[in-house]
Amino acid sequence: MRSGSNVEVCLPSELGFEKVALSTAASMATLMGFSADRVEDLKTAVAEACINAIEHGNRLSDTLSVSIVLSTTDDQLEIKVLDHGSGVSKHPESPDIDRKMHGDEDPRGMGMFLIQALVDEAEWYQGPPGKSFVRLVIRLDKENK
Amino acid sequence: MRSGSNVEVCLPSELGFEKVALSTAASMATLMGFSADRVEDLKTAVAEACINAIEHGNRLSDTLSVSIVLSTTDDQLEIKVLDHGSGVSKHPESPDIDRKMHGDEDPRGMGMFLIQALVDEAEWYQGPPGKSFVRLVIRLDKENK
Amino acid sequence: MQAATKVTERTATAASGSPITILAFAGDIASTSKDAMMEAYHGLGASVSKVLLDFTAVDYINSSGIAIIIQMLLEASRAGGRTIAIFGLTPHFNKVFTMVGVAKYASMSPDEPTALATL
């Protein structure tokens, strides 16, 4: 595979389509040689990033789309998920199951936590419309660690 | 799923990336409710269409990409695979295994035949650069026939 | 575009002899699953004290889906005296459920026999 090969996917802002992005990302990662375990981690991270872009970024608008840019280098896969919102302004607290079980915290609010826990790098950028994104990276040298 | 939801994928003109498109298409078709059998047929048709776009249309150029546009309606999935070549000017003969086994025909040359055999509609269009494409359709009402 | 969540109810007997109600899910577990899942849960008789959630036929779960399960655990804990346990998750989702803390409030087993043995 040429280093620097890019794949781009555009999705409608409709829940469920995150599964299309997840399949595309899983296929790329498998081709690059990531193990089945890490591909599973990536699938969940990409799904959560797309759900957030669809729901929070594009607010389910049927005129806005979510872009996913997958870029490969020899040793890593970088995935940017872009939406038309203003981006993530503050990182939520990590979910606290005890607080959730006492009704002191919304049962939701686990997406960004999972993304961060499942990939090697996750960063959120606020940009002009269409250019807010989260950038995920998984690295091949983290295999078998 | 909203009727008219579109997904677009852009691939580099590098053999192997057809597998990324095939995964994306398979995921869309599965979400729409196509059976596992028909999803397998679609995977092969999309892979062959992408291989032709990469090899014949874009001639493996690292500056040209292949676009795949997947459009859904209530009862069908349409997939266009676009490249930067001048398109298919004449349809090849169907492959003849006897001629191949006698060395009278190239062992290759089965892609377009398979595409046509595996989907409900397949048409090739010659267009300006970036706009030559093959259009594939699978219809839900052909399920269980 | 989400695959509809199917919920099937069946009963079994735990190793201890207690009757167990199993809610088996199939399809996706996502925000759209909420009604199907919570209706099935609310439909359980008040006397049901042990519930097993069967994820064997599920292959996609997202964080909104996990929130529905947390909601169930919270209702069970509030009602008091009802135990919920989980089986049939893939190793990946076993890890994810553990990461978000679900494992602290519901025991998780690989399959039905193992789950029944622990109740």
Add this chain to the structure above:
Amino acid sequence: MQAATKVTERTATAASGSPITILAFAGDIASTSKDAMMEAYHGLGASVSKVLLDFTAVDYINSSGIAIIIQMLLEASRAGGRTIAIFGLTPHFNKVFTMVGVAKYASMSPDEPTALATL
């Protein structure tokens, strides 16, 4: 970006008692597989008269890959006296191989025991 094709050679005995050479493929069968596949085929001793191609561990085959198999069948037919049979294809690729006519020149069985029984 193609997964490298692995070819492993092993031997077995057919129901008829004849010795069989099995070439087992793993990975993708595509244009990039040509060298690995044809080298393995050319490496077979001249005395080998029955060859089974095992596709059990293959999950992607494209038309360029099928062309390589036709090339093998053609060489076997030209050499004379060598039979090639196929097993382990998924139902989908079984259909595809039949569509392009490969089934006319190589018998296709679902698995190894069935293939050995027919040789």
